[in-house]
Amino acid sequence: MGLASFLKSRLVPADLEAQIDRIRKPIGSLGYDPWGYNNEAIKYGFSVTRQIYEKYFRVQADGVENIPAEGPVLIIANHSGQLPLDGLLIGYALASRAENPRIPRAMIERFFPTVPWLGNLLNEMGAVLGDPVNCAKMLENNEAIIVFPEGVRGSGKLYRDRYQLKRFGNGFMHLAMKYNATVVPVGVVGCEETIPAIANIKPLANALNVPYVPVALPVIFPAKVHLNFGPPMHFDNAEIPEESVTERVEAVKAEISRLIDKGLSERKRLF
């Protein structure tokens, strides 16, 4: 206990602790929620992410105030860069905003819960298995949820395909319509350059039962990251055919594409 409290005093400043405690989460008596989010663990995660966010990737976040202060929200972004760093940075941007900070949840690949330590660590930081039932129950709990509708198609893409949006799944739109959730599109620029991959070794990925095995240097480059949050979008819960749902998804995708272009034009250099 002595070591734990010492580490905590070094890693978690009092103001940060107060900020996390101020963000009310529907948690049980021991600080956990049903998906494994832990109010104590997040303080360490927040503290470490602050260094990554401010010092390493020097993130520039614009429009984070577009995310409503309360109520169900789906934060929809482009996915890139092999590791889910984009989710971490979007999450920190929202959790650290001066007014009405929120700790968002991120929907993660189905492969993560099977990885020892990492799966639990991600859960404690608020990441949740990307299952529609999870997403629905969290929207009922008025959570803000980060979703990458491209999934592994986006994160596993090669450097030569950078900033090309892959197919978006329609699941998030059905949930947004059903639970009357606000959709906030985000364009992430910079994560493509963090781990540039030139190829994907599919047979090895199949053998290891992982989504992809990239051929890349074993380093994460300190690319400067731009996050552009777009204006909130609302969709009614009308009975519409799947074709029209796809049109709505395409509208969100077009907005993200616009935000990516904005980020690319703002970017002065890669690092």
Added chain:
Amino acid sequence: MTTKRRPHILVTGAAGALAQQVINRLKKTCDLVAVDFREQVYLGDDIPSYCIDFNKRVFEDLFRRYQFDGVIHLGRILSSQLTRMRRYNANVLGTQKLLDLSEKYGIRRIIVLSTYHVYGAVAYNPALIDESAPLKSAGLSADLVDSVELENLANIYLWRYPELNITILRPCNIVGPGVRNSMSSLLGSERAPVLAGFSPMMQFIHIDDMADAIVLAWQKPVKGVFNVAPQDWVAYQQALKLCGCKKMPLPSVPPVIPKAISKILNLRSFPPYLLSFFKYPVVIDGRAFSREFGFTPKRPLKDIFRYYQNNKNPV
């Protein structure tokens, strides 16, 4: 002058701590008969207690003699007890016999105790599983087939004989004084095995709260399937820490290693077929039961863990 007849209830699994708690709560207002297929227990002069195998013909004599109004079926042999075959006979065939007799003798209320294990622990489980979720357990381990079969049987009778008013309860881990299941022995031990790198979310309900839940279910004849769990969650390894258990990490990947260790060492409270429950979360949503029956658990997790911390190796 006529006095109102007190309800006659058959309570199975009488040797278990939970049944005894339920009996204590109901004995003032109901006439109870206790049975168990493991042992005969003394529950006081006014409560007849029998040790009977449900598959034997003498079991029917109890129905003739006592003219039951209701059955509270808590006598389920746990997956950590007996062999697979004997468990199947007792849990599935025994329950079928019980339900057949209930139908024959006009029982009007049946409560069946199941377990959250029926959902099965897989990596892709969402949290807050509700009652309509598929029961994956039978496909995952042959040792849990009897739990799922017992439920299927109860479900068939629920629809075929609506007048039986069957309610199936699927509680999370029942723990507390006197409980002899594998989770209770883990929390009560000095050292408990864990799978390295895995600490799934778990739910615990105090035995007193569970007894309250069963009594509430008895009092309101709403049939159906209900999860029973408090709105509180904790990671397994944190629960062990709060119970004052030292962790004994077993290598977790590939999965055959911990299974082999569990088998070779014959870890009774950490059996091979329950290992996935210590790896992946099975978090159930108990809100439907709470709403329907007005149930609020009264004993917080901290109290439960304090009990185990102060009573190492309780039974």
